[in-house]
Amino acid sequence: MVTNGVRPNRRGFADYIDDRPGDGVFRVDRAIYNDPDVLEAEYRNIFEANWVFLCHEAHVRNPGDYFATHIGRQPVFVVRKPDGGLGCYLNACGHRGATLVTARTGNTKGFVCPYHGFCFDTAGKCTAVSAPKTGWTEAHFDMADYDLTPVARLDSYRGLVFGSLAADVPELRDHLGAATALIDIFVAPAPQELEIVAGFSIYQTACNWKIMHENGPDAYHAPVVHNNFAQAVNFREKRESRSGVARTDTGRLTGRIESASYDLGNGHTAFWHKRPNPEAFPIYAQKAELEKQFTPGRVEWILGRGRHMTIFPNLLLNDLASTHLRCYRPLSVDRMETMIWCIAPAGEPPELRAARLRKFEDFFLPSGMATPDDVAVAESAQKASFAFNSKWTSMGRGIDFKIDGPDAAARELGMAPRASSNSWDHEIAMQGVYRRWLQMMERGEEHRRG
Amino acid sequence: MAEPVSAAAVAEFLYREARLLDSRKFGEWLDLFCEDAVFWAPAVGMDGAHTTIPELSLNFIYIVGRAGLEARVFRVESGGSLASNPLPQTRHLVTNVTVDSDGPGEVAAFANTQVVAFCEARGQQILNGSYEYVLRKENGRLRIARKKILLLEYVIDGYFDFFTI
Numbered sequence: 001m002v003t004n005g006v007r008p009n010r011r012g013f014a015d016y017i018d019d020r021p022g023d024g025v026f027r028v029d030r031a032i033y034n035d036p037d038v039l040e041a042e043y044r045n046i047f048e049a050n051w052v053f054l055c056h057e058a059h060v061r062n063p064g065d066y067f068a069t070h071i072g073r074q075p076v077f078v079v080r081k082p083d084g085g086l087g088c089y090l091n092a093c094g095h096r097g098a099t100l101v102t103a104r105t106g107n108t109k110g111f112v113c114p115y116h117g118f119c120f121d122t123a124g125k126c127t128a129v130s131a132p133k134t135g136w137t138e139a140h141f142d143m144a145d146y147d148l149t150p151v152a153r154l155d156s157y158r159g160l161v162f163g164s165l166a167a168d169v170p171e172l173r174d175h176l177g178a179a180t181a182l183i184d185i186f187v188a189p190a191p192q193e194l195e196i197v198a199g200f201s202i203y204q205t206a207c208n209w210k211i212m213h214e215n216g217p218d219a220y221h222a223p224v225v226h227n228n229f230a231q232a233v234n235f236r237e238k239r240e241s242r243s244g245v246a247r248t249d250t251g252r253l254t255g256r257i258e259s260a261s262y263d264l265g266n267g268h269t270a271f272w273h274k275r276p277n278p279e280a281f282p283i284y285a286q287k288a289e290l291e292k293q294f295t296p297g298r299v300e301w302i303l304g305r306g307r308h309m310t311i312f313p314n315l316l317l318n319d320l321a322s323t324h325l326r327c328y329r330p331l332s333v334d335r336m337e338t339m340i341w342c343i344a345p346a347g348e349p350p351e352l353r354a355a356r357l358r359k360f361e362d363f364f365l366p367s368g369m370a371t372p373d374d375v376a377v378a379e380s381a382q383k384a385s386f387a388f389n390s391k392w393t394s395m396g397r398g399i400d401f402k403i404d405g406p407d408a409a410a411r412e413l414g415m416a417p418r419a420s421s422n423s424w425d426h427e428i429a430m431q432g433v434y435r436r437w438l439q440m441m442e443r444g445e446e447h448r449r450g
Numbered sequence: 451m452a453e454p455v456s457a458a459a460v461a462e463f464l465y466r467e468a469r470l471l472d473s474r475k476f477g478e479w480l481d482l483f484c485e486d487a488v489f490w491a492p493a494v495g496m497d498g499a500h501t502t503i504p505e506l507s508l509n510f511i512y513i514v515g516r517a518g519l520e521a522r523v524f525r526v527e528s529g530g531s532l533a534s535n536p537l538p539q540t541r542h543l544v545t546n547v548t549v550d551s552d553g554p555g556e557v558a559a560f561a562n563t564q565v566v567a568f569c570e571a572r573g574q575q576i577l578n579g580s581y582e583y584v585l586r587k588e589n590g591r592l593r594i595a596r597k598k599i600l601l602l603e604y605v606i607d608g609y610f611d612f613f614t615i
């Protein structure tokens with residue numbers, strides 16, 4: 001890792017953000033991407049101080065199902081308890097700290113530590129230790145001393161499971177805020193439950209986690225970075241004369257289309273674009289059903305618009321090329337990990353499921369025809385973040401077009417963003433991310449100083 | 451009725467395929483594939499096991515029909531893909547070639563592989579795996595009806611493409 005040898009003296013985290021909307025300026029000091037001290041503070045003040053996404057309920061559907069992951073640096077696992085509720089515990093044995101759950105996922109009645117064999121139930125209670133009588137007198141032995149440490153807060157919204165290591169956080173619903181309206185229609189197309197399709201991908205990128213997080217709400221890059229995707233797919237479709245749901249809607253990448261973007265508050269973002277070919281999407285098969293159930297405005301949101309959102313700091317949900325969930329984790333200041341799943345209505349007809357998956361594989365994954373280019377550009381931005389003599393990254397696009405509060409489309413959905421803008425290629429949503437970043441960093445440091 | 455094919459002939463065919471990829475003769479490489487060829491690299495489940503039903507589960511790459519492969523070649527040669535520009539250099543090391551069955555029209559073969567790729571932006575990448583082929587006997591020559599690539603690695607550093615596995 002290259003370290004920041006000429007780190008300028010900063011008075012505080014506010015120095016990283018140049019936020020002057022009146023002058024049409026929003027800029028971020030690029031050292032924010034390469035200063036190891038910043039990442040330490042982010043772990044403390046963001047990842048380990050508020051709600052982060054853990055997994056989908058479908059990952060832990062049955063009693064005993066578990067899912068091992070991280071909150072910031074800290075290993076945790078989520079488990080479905082026999083009563084149907086969820087538990088989430090630090091993934092460190094109460095004895096001498098071996099990793100208790102070593103598989104990513106599985107199903108178990110209880111956990112046996114691989115080191116000295118202590119046993120734990122799905123409620124995190126220590127239920128047995130090896131040879132207690134010869135190791136402790138009764139006066140100094142209390143099995144409860146070895147119980148697992150639960151996370152401070154655990155909750156889920158529409159199947160998305162979140163945990164927090166800090167107790168003093170708002171209710172999950174309030175944390176998600178305006179994003180709930182969009183999460184609702186992400187789920188709404190399925191009268192059935194959503195399921196995680198078999199298979200996932202995990203990949204590491206040599207960039208700071210925020211560079212990839214910014215790439216999500218950034219639709220401005222799509223016609224440039226992904227033009228080659230559109231051209232390749234169009235080439236194939238011409239060659240194969242594809243039709244219907246087997247087609248891929250590349251219109252969003254090659255032409256100017258109606259769109260909008262939103263600063264949802266709390267660092268969450270969203271955008272949508274009008275779908276030039278809505279019939280290319282599996283959900284279109286449910287048109288008649290949806291029209292019976294919902295208002296025309298809502299149906300337009302579901303069928304007619306590609307939708308994208310990020311939930312600060314580590315979740316991305318979208319229904320653009322295909323329906324997917326993506327979860328981020330920083331590994332070091334210049335390395336991050338991404339996990340990605342395809343999510344779909346349970347019981348979807350096989351032809352639609354296959355079409356959904358092929359679109360997913362075309363675009364996403366480290367082996368797709370688009371994600372590698374996102375990764376390449378993110379890694380190039382990481383390298384350029386050391387250009388200290390040209391330190392500002394600009395995110396001012398769209399400032400002059402910003403609408404405070406909801407636009408007409410948001411109102412149709414009953415969604416209350418902090419700000420809206422009439423194009424998906426504006427950067428106002430990203431500004432919301434960095435304002436939230438600064439608020440959490442400053443609040444956390446204040447807290448630490450007492 | 452086509453002649454039986456020797457293991458040596460199959461190995462020779464696989465080496466030649468690898469050499470076309472390494473020398474970026476992608477057009478000639480595509481010619482080795484049947485029009486209805488399947489190119490399949492399964493992803494893994496959360497347990498690390500490869501997915502088995504390609505149509506209904508997630509794959510790294512699942513292409514049915516040569517046009518899909520042609521599109522991949524088109525993309526990396528277009529110059530518009532930052533990840534493929536410049537194209538990483540590769541060396542395919544193909545070993546342990548065995549013929550699993552030899553029928554009248556088709557041969558099933560297996561091989562192990564290690565592919566070393568290098569580009570300045572990302573340095574060296576090594577991906578290991580095995581190949582399972584179905585080779586079709588067409589007018590006295592072999593063509594690829596199916597190439598399945600089982601990658602050993604599933605936590606991927608960066609990205610990969612059809613020519614780096």
Ligand code: FES
Nearest residue numbers: 093095096113116
């Ligand atoms: S560390 Fe787990 S039983 Fe000793």
Ligand SMILES: [Fe+2]
Nearest residue numbers: 222225226374
């Ligand atoms: Fe992208």
